[in-house]
Amino acid sequence: MEDWRATYRLLAHCKHIFHGRSSPNFHNSKRFCSSGHRYHFNQPSEPINPYIGNYQQEFQTYKQPSLSLGINQRYRCRSHYRCFASQATIIQRRPDFSTISSEDVSYFKKILGERGVVQDEETLDAVNTDWMRKYKGTSKLMLQPRSAEEVSQILKYCNSRCLAVVPQGGNTGLVGGSVPAFDEVIVNTSHMNKIISFDKVSGILVCEAGCILETLIAFLDNQGFVMPLDLGAKGSCQIGGNVSTNAGGLRLLRYGSLHGSVLGLEVVLANGTVLDMLGTLRKDNTGYDLKHLFIGSEGSLGIVTKVSILTPPKLSSVNVCFLACSDYASCLKLLLDAKRKLGEILSAFEFLDHDAMDLVLKHLEGVRNPFPSSMHNFYVLIETTGSSESYDREKLDAFLLHSMENGLISDGVVAQDITQASSCWHIREGIPEALMKEGGVYKYDLSIPVETMYDLVEEMRVRLDASAKVVAYGHLGDGNLHLNISTPQYDDNILSQIEPFVYEWTSKHKGSISAEHGLGLMKANKIHYSKSPETVQLMASIKKLLDPNGILNPYKVLPPSLFSKAEIYTE
Amino acid sequence: MEDWRATYRLLAHCKHIFHGRSSPNFHNSKRFCSSGHRYHFNQPSEPINPYIGNYQQEFQTYKQPSLSLGINQRYRCRSHYRCFASQATIIQRRPDFSTISSEDVSYFKKILGERGVVQDEETLDAVNTDWMRKYKGTSKLMLQPRSAEEVSQILKYCNSRCLAVVPQGGNTGLVGGSVPAFDEVIVNTSHMNKIISFDKVSGILVCEAGCILETLIAFLDNQGFVMPLDLGAKGSCQIGGNVSTNAGGLRLLRYGSLHGSVLGLEVVLANGTVLDMLGTLRKDNTGYDLKHLFIGSEGSLGIVTKVSILTPPKLSSVNVCFLACSDYASCLKLLLDAKRKLGEILSAFEFLDHDAMDLVLKHLEGVRNPFPSSMHNFYVLIETTGSSESYDREKLDAFLLHSMENGLISDGVVAQDITQASSCWHIREGIPEALMKEGGVYKYDLSIPVETMYDLVEEMRVRLDASAKVVAYGHLGDGNLHLNISTPQYDDNILSQIEPFVYEWTSKHKGSISAEHGLGLMKANKIHYSKSPETVQLMASIKKLLDPNGILNPYKVLPPSLFSKAEIYTE
């Protein structure tokens, strides 16, 4: 191992890389750099500081500034905005839905109290608008129930009155699913935010749907456990929203999808039935496992009110490194090597390209390039999590040495403490926010076999030429590309150059047009690019079975044309 | 570490422990023994042979003798047998189902050829009888389609003729689900056994439903990957059957349930529709994830014809140890410690009690007690899987040392090579077979919070007194108890002392009455012990939606009383 250690280059100027409180600098970070098979080192015998392993606690409390604002403030600072109007030319409000009357409001006040019924304009404006400021509804009413029973009463009433409803958690969804398309009643779960139980023997957490992901992460950390789910929006998104979108995020590579870790749900159906599927057992094969219907159904089959989830024990040693690669092929080879060589300790493998890095450096306060002298074509963030600091670090070092020898890495830093690790993560997690600051953004969240994934990005660049910036990043370890096309303003001409091309390309390459964000309003009519007609038909039958009046999140997820009154509100 | 190594006691007489080809001896195994906080050692400075790590290949090809027999042979050697007649007093054949005519047979021969239509009595006798020889149907016809299209033609025809069907894979199911209750047509998937593709980059395997689990395990092993599923019946059970029962098995602790690792399915519905959900992507959030409906639906919603599954890379180092504990509390503490201390390398944590060991020693050829001088109250098998032999072994050693110091282990052996590891596994995997050889057996497969799990076993012993042997083993790491009550003959008096007590107890302790085996015929009417009425009602609605005529595996999974012609065939 000593050979590899000697390859570190401790950069004196490293301390200038990161500024600011939430973007601490890389002072003392270990940097290495290789060109081909030879590596330079300035201080070959510089001793290595012991790696400070357990930084989970502090790291987890990092928040994206925009996400930590209150609902009302959150939307004020945004500069670009596309009114829902242009979508309204595509779908029409279902005429059979009622509109809110003063009797309705009185009824809701009776069951929820004044506090649970929100009508003030400023708040409504915020909760009608999605995170990207791309979709905007015109709801006149937000309800904030405090229990499954209250949700049940709300839905029973709405169903009988044929009032459409949009379930809403943290409103961080990226496909227009969490805001009304028209004037649907917003049922927001923020007030249902209790942790109900945690079993330290089994690691099973039971909580209400409105618990904020970051709160759960911090709670578990204190108990010596980890949430099997983590994502950039953790400061605002709620576990109910995560379950309803089947959120993937940064830890899926290690802990698998929510279909594997969610053990039970309590869900309220459109007619008010409370479905108690809140199992707390690792294994239960008694009949059909219906909870899976609700995981990823984006509020169109029921409102999730409680979640039971299996959480793994926290492991004490976490390593993060941030690497530069000269081409995509090297990123891929690095991924394969990481899977083999880091094996059971690999916990994240994220990538971003030059343009994504460029945007983060431009827009996020205090972030600087970890490799200040040069920009590279690709960057990879690798995290390992294990139970032995020395062993994990040795393993990572051996892997990095090998990758440098093979010319896969052109430069890299290994975080030496939690502050530096946070800085690495900050670059990766800050991309969505940086994109928002750049202007309009067309977001595509694609699953594509990794070998061909980046071809799409390059084809898109050729296609759009100078008219837009094409930015790519994502969960490479899971084959998940976030393709973002950034333009000064939203522009329908550009949109027509992107779509349907991007969907057709993905479909042709056996990919999925939504890896993790869901379909929402944005892609309800695009489902056939990823699913067979028979499968979509069965989805529609299940929707009709569970929500015969179609009051739950209408116009979303499935093509509206599949439902009975098709002709009225179809594209 | 050297201290711990010195605690090993290499037993000279160890070579006599195991006999025979499939139960190789423990010669050279490392044995240690502690009483309380002091450990004895005969040869304290005996050097440790390097552990021979990668034994996956040979280990996986071990077969339970009875399971490796052909269909016809398999059932001849069994001694205990309970005719289905006594069940027939409980349910009645649905009179609206047709009976097979010669025209039906001609039609099936036309679409499947002579080879696909089986009518000879001996074979029919075998496939009408379940693995336990407890349930027996009277089907006159077994069909063996070779493709999804043939399955589609079969089901379309059966649906139009109202002919009931039982899907059958390897017929190793333990709840009477895989054999006809009456004269249902058996649709056996054994001829659909092709591996379709394997992607070495992503580890995604696509194969037909009839592939035998062990064949897939061996295939993947050659490719440097592992099947995330392993169970004692691997030599006979098929992946389609595994998916349809949502089989758990020996690796669930490490790799999670099939809901996490199955990426896609092709399923034929009752009306012959082929549902292509055969995704090969790690992530795909386009609409409802319908494949989960079929995982664990025990052939009652559709016939699985193809499976796509994510397989993890094979790790080179595997350790197995077999430990003795004096009480259940020690097993529990050992489990908690193992989760914490072995962390990411823990891959199995199985337990058996004194009575289970007793049976294995009595009935399985060549198996001897690894601790020959004494019997203990409990035994635990721990497996670790990781990527570093030295590190894993060090970790395991430290864990064992700590457990001995704390008095949790009273004796133990660590396998020194694949042969010894197989011997350890042979004890655990051989229990179901040993039970079969003892006489009649009432099998209960329960999920119960681990803290109270063994109380049920003890209460049951008090309840049954000398009239039956109560044997307990299972996947302790997953909270899964296999409670078996062994009697010389099947006896309804004893049954009435066991049931409903066992279900009521489990329900009262918030457990599940089927952790992994499913409900089948045995527990269709017991579902309410584990699921709420609303949930069961929704399951029935989904069954009606997908199979309106109820031809698929009737009388199984859900209480027959829930379906329209209830009064005719209800308990």
Ligand SMILES: Cc1cc2nc3c(=O)[nH]c(=O)nc-3n(C[C@H](O)[C@H](O)[C@H](O)COP(=O)(O)OP(=O)(O)OC[C@H]3O[C@@H](n4cnc5c(N)ncnc54)[C@H](O)[C@@H]3O)c2cc1C
């Ligand atoms: C900066 C940023 C980073 C992100 N990173 C990731 C990522 O890495 N991986 C990923 O998968 N996603 C990511 N997302 C998007 C992701 O979908 C959401 O962050 C999250 O899962 C949604 O949770 P929420 O509580 O905000 O739900 P919302 O946005 O409020 O709602 C999302 C959908 O779920 C429904 N819903 C919400 N709550 C409920 C409920 N209780 N019952 C029924 N339906 C409900 C809504 O109707 C809507 O259709 C990111 C978003 C942002 C802004």
Ligand SMILES: Cc1cc2nc3c(=O)[nH]c(=O)nc-3n(C[C@H](O)[C@H](O)[C@H](O)COP(=O)(O)OP(=O)(O)OC[C@H]3O[C@@H](n4cnc5c(N)ncnc54)[C@H](O)[C@@H]3O)c2cc1C
């Ligand atoms: C010795 C032994 C050890 C076992 N250990 C375990 C264990 O550790 N964990 C565990 O979970 N189980 C265990 N089992 C039981 C387990 O259910 C089965 O071994 C296995 O999963 C069933 O596969 P099979 O192909 O034999 O299915 P079968 O027994 O043929 O069928 C089981 C059920 O699935 C249905 N089915 C089968 N194939 C299809 C298909 N293609 N499409 C639709 N439906 C289908 C059948 O109708 C039936 O309801 C064990 C059984 C034995 C005999």
